[in-house]
Amino acid sequence: MQNAATISHLIKEFPAGDESIRVLHDINAEIRMGELTMLVGPSGCGKTTLISAISGILSATSGEVDILSHRLSRMSDKEKVLFRRESIGFIFQQYNLLPALTAAENAAMPLIAAGVLDEEAADRARVILEHIGMQGHTEKLPRQLSGGQQQRVAIARALVHNPKLIVCDEPTAALDAKTGQAVMEILRDIANDTNRAVLIVTHDNRIYHFADRILEMSDGRIIGDYATDAFIHKEKL
Ligand SMILES: Nc1ncnc2c1ncn2[C@@H]1O[C@H](COP(=O)(O)OP(=O)(O)OP(=O)(O)O)[C@@H](O)[C@H]1O
Numbered sequence: 001m002q003n004a005a006t007i008s009h010l011i012k013e014f015p016a017g018d019e020s021i022r023v024l025h026d027i028n029a030e031i032r033m034g035e036l037t038m039l040v041g042p043s044g045c046g047k048t049t050l051i052s053a054i055s056g057i058l059s060a061t062s063g064e065v066d067i068l069s070h071r072l073s074r075m076s077d078k079e080k081v082l083f084r085r086e087s088i089g090f091i092f093q094q095y096n097l098l099p100a101l102t103a104a105e106n107a108a109m110p111l112i113a114a115g116v117l118d119e120e121a122a123d124r125a126r127v128i129l130e131h132i133g134m135q136g137h138t139e140k141l142p143r144q145l146s147g148g149q150q151q152r153v154a155i156a157r158a159l160v161h162n163p164k165l166i167v168c169d170e171p172t173a174a175l176d177a178k179t180g181q182a183v184m185e186i187l188r189d190i191a192n193d194t195n196r197a198v199l200i201v202t203h204d205n206r207i208y209h210f211a212d213r214i215l216e217m218s219d220g221r222i223i224g225d226y227a228t229d230a231f232i233h234k235e236k237l
Pocket residue numbers: 014015023041042043044045046047048049050
């Protein structure tokens with residue numbers, strides 16, 4: 001089985017005055033199809049930078065990322081944008097909802113970008129929204145929703161076009177325990193499909209058990225690759 005993503009000797013530096021700071025040091029990792037992989041580690045260790053480099057939002061300083069049979073370094077910026085739009089669903093810390101669109105319209109955006117007609121796209125978005133506890137809120141504007149409800153709109157938007165890879169940065173951070181579990185159950189189902197993969201950055205130890213594998217980062221490096229049970233056991237010691 002092909003990996004969803006293979007990361008080889010990835011280095012990322014950011015400019016800092018006349019110098020540069022290295023934030024990712026020689027990262028090697030595999031994100032496998034049919035798995036839910038979590039990426040954990042302290043604040044500032046490079047998790048968001050790594051998932052941004054894996055998904056081609058940030059370009060690597062050196063090293064390679066192969067993702068869903070594409071080598072990022074061989075793609076133009078425009079190709080990367082089109083590829084991301086079609087194949088990756090993002091759930092990021094900022095929800096980036098469009099203020100003039102309803103919850104259903106926001107969640108339908110990836111389908112509309114793919115050419116699905118507005119009404120059908122909104123209907124498909126409503127189904128997912130209702131599945132994650134948004135009954136009665138699908139026609140509201142973002143400013144009429146709580147933070148956790150806005151996050152659920154962003155989650156529905158990431159899932160609506162059935163992307164092969166879902167990349168999430170703290171998807172449960174703004175959610176109560178029950179909604180967080182509901183969202184994780186959806187992501188778990190997606191990762192059970194052998195042709196899809198889910199990659200989640202999280203600090204939330206209440207959701208670790210949904211993972212197949214946990215990659216631990218520290219200071220710009222991956223310092224451990226664990227089966228979930230082994231990681232949970234280690235954390236309890
Ligand atoms: N655009 C940037 N320019 C310069 N430095 C950056 C940039 N983005 C991130 N960094 C630095 O890279 C390091 C890693 O940041 P990153 O956001 O990846 O951490 P993180 O593990 O996601 O942290 P958190 O858990 O707080 O979200 C930090 O020291 C951060 O200050």
